[in-house]
Amino acid sequence: MARKSRLQIPPPNTRLLLTGNQACALSAATFGCNLGVGYPGTPSSEILDTLVQIEGSHKTQWETNEKVAAEKAIGASMAGARTIATMKHVGVNVAADPILSFASTFNGGFVLVVGDDPGSHSSQNEQDTRMFMGLFGNLPVFSPADSQEVYDYLKLAFETSERFKTAVVLRMTTNVCHGESIVVTGEQHEHTPSGYHDDFANNVVLPANFKKMRRRVLSERLPALVQFTETTDLNRPENGSNNEFGIITEGVTYHHVKEVVGDNIPVLKLGLVFPPPLSAIRDFVSHHPKTVICEELEPYLELQVKAEGIPILGGKEFFSREGEMNAERVSDGLKKAGFPVSSYDVVQDDVQRVPRPPSLCPGCPHRATFYILNRMKAHVFGDIGCYTLGGLQPLNALHACICMGASIGMAAGVDTVDSPEHPVVAVIGDSTFLHSGITGLLGARWNGSKITVVILDNGITAMTGGQPHPGLEKTLEGMESPRVNIVKLVEALGVEHVETVDGYQVSEIKDAMKRAVEHPGVSVIISQRPCALMPKKQKYTTYTVDLDTCIGCHTCLKVGCPSISLSEEVTEKGRRKSHIDPVTCIGCSVCAQVCPVNAIIEVEAKNNV
Amino acid sequence: MFEETMNIRLATVGGQGGILASSIIAKVSFEHGLDVKKREVHGMSQRGGVVTSDVRFGNKVYSPMVPRGAIDYLLAFEQAEALRAIPDLKKTGTVIINTQVIVPPIVAIGKASYVEDALTEVRDRAKQVHTLDALSLATAAGSPKTVSTVMLGALSTYLPFENDAWISAIKTSVPGKTIDSNMKAFQSGRETVKTG
Numbered sequence: 001m002a003r004k005s006r007l008q009i010p011p012p013n014t015r016l017l018l019t020g021n022q023a024c025a026l027s028a029a030t031f032g033c034n035l036g037v038g039y040p041g042t043p044s045s046e047i048l049d050t051l052v053q054i055e056g057s058h059k060t061q062w063e064t065n066e067k068v069a070a071e072k073a074i075g076a077s078m079a080g081a082r083t084i085a086t087m088k089h090v091g092v093n094v095a096a097d098p099i100l101s102f103a104s105t106f107n108g109g110f111v112l113v114v115g116d117d118p119g120s121h122s123s124q125n126e127q128d129t130r131m132f133m134g135l136f137g138n139l140p141v142f143s144p145a146d147s148q149e150v151y152d153y154l155k156l157a158f159e160t161s162e163r164f165k166t167a168v169v170l171r172m173t174t175n176v177c178h179g180e181s182i183v184v185t186g187e188q189h190e191h192t193p194s195g196y197h198d199d200f201a202n203n204v205v206l207p208a209n210f211k212k213m214r215r216r217v218l219s220e221r222l223p224a225l226v227q228f229t230e231t232t233d234l235n236r237p238e239n240g241s242n243n244e245f246g247i248i249t250e251g252v253t254y255h256h257v258k259e260v261v262g263d264n265i266p267v268l269k270l271g272l273v274f275p276p277p278l279s280a281i282r283d284f285v286s287h288h289p290k291t292v293i294c295e296e297l298e299p300y301l302e303l304q305v306k307a308e309g310i311p312i313l314g315g316k317e318f319f320s321r322e323g324e325m326n327a328e329r330v331s332d333g334l335k336k337a338g339f340p341v342s343s344y345d346v347v348q349d350d351v352q353r354v355p356r357p358p359s360l361c362p363g364c365p366h367r368a369t370f371y372i373l374n375r376m377k378a379h380v381f382g383d384i385g386c387y388t389l390g391g392l393q394p395l396n397a398l399h400a401c402i403c404m405g406a407s408i409g410m411a412a413g414v415d416t417v418d419s420p421e422h423p424v425v426a427v428i429g430d431s432t433f434l435h436s437g438i439t440g441l442l443g444a445r446w447n448g449s450k451i452t453v454v455i456l457d458n459g460i461t462a463m464t465g466g467q468p469h470p471g472l473e474k475t476l477e478g479m480e481s482p483r484v485n486i487v488k489l490v491e492a493l494g495v496e497h498v499e500t501v502d503g504y505q506v507s508e509i510k511d512a513m514k515r516a517v518e519h520p521g522v523s524v525i526i527s528q529r530p531c532a533l534m535p536k537k538q539k540y541t542t543y544t545v546d547l548d549t550c551i552g553c554h555t556c557l558k559v560g561c562p563s564i565s566l567s568e569e570v571t572e573k574g575r576r577k578s579h580i581d582p583v584t585c586i587g588c589s590v591c592a593q594v595c596p597v598n599a600i601i602e603v604e605a606k607n608n609v
Numbered sequence: 610m611f612e613e614t615m616n617i618r619l620a621t622v623g624g625q626g627g628i629l630a631s632s633i634i635a636k637v638s639f640e641h642g643l644d645v646k647k648r649e650v651h652g653m654s655q656r657g658g659v660v661t662s663d664v665r666f667g668n669k670v671y672s673p674m675v676p677r678g679a680i681d682y683l684l685a686f687e688q689a690e691a692l693r694a695i696p697d698l699k700k701t702g703t704v705i706i707n708t709q710v711i712v713p714p715i716v717a718i719g720k721a722s723y724v725e726d727a728l729t730e731v732r733d734r735a736k737q738v739h740t741l742d743a744l745s746l747a748t749a750a751g752s753p754k755t756v757s758t759v760m761l762g763a764l765s766t767y768l769p770f771e772n773d774a775w776i777s778a779i780k781t782s783v784p785g786k787t788i789d790s791n792m793k794a795f796q797s798g799r800e801t802v803k804t805g
Binding site: 345358 | 713
């Protein structure tokens with residue numbers, strides 16, 4: 001399949017409306033990025049999804065996980081390329097080993113692009129990459145506030161990386177990644193990699209080399225970066241009419257602050273947040289005796305400013321460490337700090353909010369498996385993906401979930417110290433299994449754990465929008481590539497009991513599960529059936545409820561399909577009969593299989609009656 | 610004319626096309642030469658959950674999120690979603706509401722209840738409320754999937770942009786073979802307001 005390049009790099013001074021992720025991709029393509037590599041993760045996924053569509057000589061690749069992606073970018077950097085490694089905040093945990101060691105070396109062109117998720121909209125936690133990669137990793141951190149800044153800062157990040165021979169971080173947040181705003185484009189810049197040359201002293205981080213590098217990082221690179229951050233116009237004071245007060249802010253929080261204070265209160269706006277420009281901050285505070293630091297998530301700037309003994313009014317006393325910042329929270333915090341700002345109307349907020357939790361889609365191939373796991377009363381250790389939703393009502397069949405790839409290790413851990421009455425099961429998706437489940441399964445098999453692992457193979461990375469992975473026959477760029485055979489892979493790990501089932505066949509799954517949990521060692525069931533939505537929407541013969549047959553037992557509702565609801569029809573005993581939405585039903589037949597009276601029939605069959 | 614930032618919130622359910630609709634509003638205001646910001650939440654909310662988008666435009670827009678109590682136009686694609694968003698409506702704000710009800714599965718299984726008479730509650734809290742049955746209009750236009758375009762049609766009558774700007778933004782945003790039904794849907798949404 002040919003690479004599907006569609007978008008051209010626009011000429012300079014073109015005005016565009018872009019998400020931060022699109023701006024990042026366009027900036028990478030415009031300013032000489034040779035390799036974009038990453039692992040999907042909300043809110044960062046669309047960066048590479050977009051980059052691959054832009055015409056150019058750059059390569060764009062999804063990798064098996066964030067660690068491999070970072071390693072690949074490190075190699076590209078050692079070959080003199082410009083490269084971005086993209087991932088979400090928790091992906092940085094996975095990639096931290098190579099990045100933090102690479103941080104000691106002196107190589108350029110490497111930009112780690114991270115999407116943090118304040119408010120944990122689509123994540124298991126909130127993490128502040130400024131803390132992790134800046135304060136702890138000693139890497140320069142750029143913190144853009146909107147799409148234009150993403151576009152401009154990535155170019156600067158490449159230049160900074162090359163100038164100071166350091167890995168650099170572009171730290172975005174959900175609002176920046178997914179928010180759309182205006183970008184005016186710049187002049188295109190090609191970058192030709194200088195080529196790879198062995199450099200033992202710089203690229204081998206064995207102790208003797210590391211000690212020398214570390215000394216250079218601390219005595220040369222960091223001081224040079226401090227000099228840079230104190231003088232760059234990315235860190236700039238903005239005048240206000242009331243000089244008694246001042247606000248230090250960064251990232252998208254800057255816009256919430258401006259929303260509230262306009263031009264009334266002076267603002268020190270930071271774009272390069274590691275190293276923070278402490279002299280510039282001291283100078284700003286000296287002119288504005290009542291200065292607060294307003295930042296999302298951790299007191300990252302605040303800690304460093306306070307450690308320096310700069311007399312600020314405060315930070316997290318006024319602005320919470322939790323969740324996403326917005327104009328109201330800024331306004332409330334500033335009022336608390338005694339700032340002369342107007343507050344937003346307190347509104348009458350007594351409305352009933354109907355709960356609308358997300359659920360597995362109609363026709364989701366994971367549904368039947370969770371239905372069976374619920375019936376079996378299994379202790380289910382889950383993983384990261386759409387199937388985490390199997391833990392919600394009414395399936396309730398996922399009882400622990402921590403991070404990518406953790407399900408198998410956790411299940412094995414319980415099995416090692418306890419023998420629960422009900423089976424111990426790990427469920428993991430195909431992409432997550434290939435990301436970091438393989439080693440967990442190998443360990444469980446090696447140490448003789450008696451657990452059952454269900455690999456939910458829907459043939460795609462679904463949760464993040466349908467990205468390919470090595471279980472598919474093509475790469476992100478559309479190159480044909482033989483797919484990994486998960487069955488053979490599992491067998492090669494030494495697992496003796498491996499079965500495949502059709503994700504739509506309830507009794508097949510039930511029987512296979514029964515055999516699997518009786519196996520004395522690790523057993524693996526691979527449930528195969530394509531995702532209902534991706535890469536293309538599936539539509540089979542759809543189903544309908546035969547109201548004459550339905551007894552109103554509501555068994556079908558227990559599969560938790562959004563297409564099934566209660567109709568106005570009632571049985572003689574007054575129980576409401578079921579209804580299937582003909583528009584959203586895709587015909588997976590799971591509800592029909594669990595119906596005890598065969599009241600759910602194919603639409604065609606009904607028409608023939 | 611655009612000294613004050615205009616704030617629009619789309620309160621929708623995953624799968625209704627709310628994100629595309631918000632992109633079209635942003636595009637129309639962008640083509641008008643205005644500063645524009647838009648935000649939404651992806652991810653878990655796409656799986657049948659709540660999807661909220663904010664579009665703000667004017668001479669200069671700072672925050673991408675509509676602040677508390679500042680919504681000028683609430684474009685609600687579903688009754689309960691209208692109610693969820695209504696506390697953030699400006700005192701002078703307008704609600705355009707699709708009378709469609711989407712009962713979440715959690716209600717169907719009896720673990721939660723749907724709101725009683727959401728429309729009355731919305732009318733109690735907002736001075737200007739325009740209701741329309743966007744699902745029926747969309748179906749009549751050729752596809753129930755054009756609900757979002759019907760809603761845009763209604764909204765377009767309140768905003769200071771040319772009809773052609775809307776039409777061209779929709780044409781460049783929807784799949785080619787759905788242009789006809791989307792055009793009909795847009796027009797029928799407009800007429801719900803024009804004819805009162």
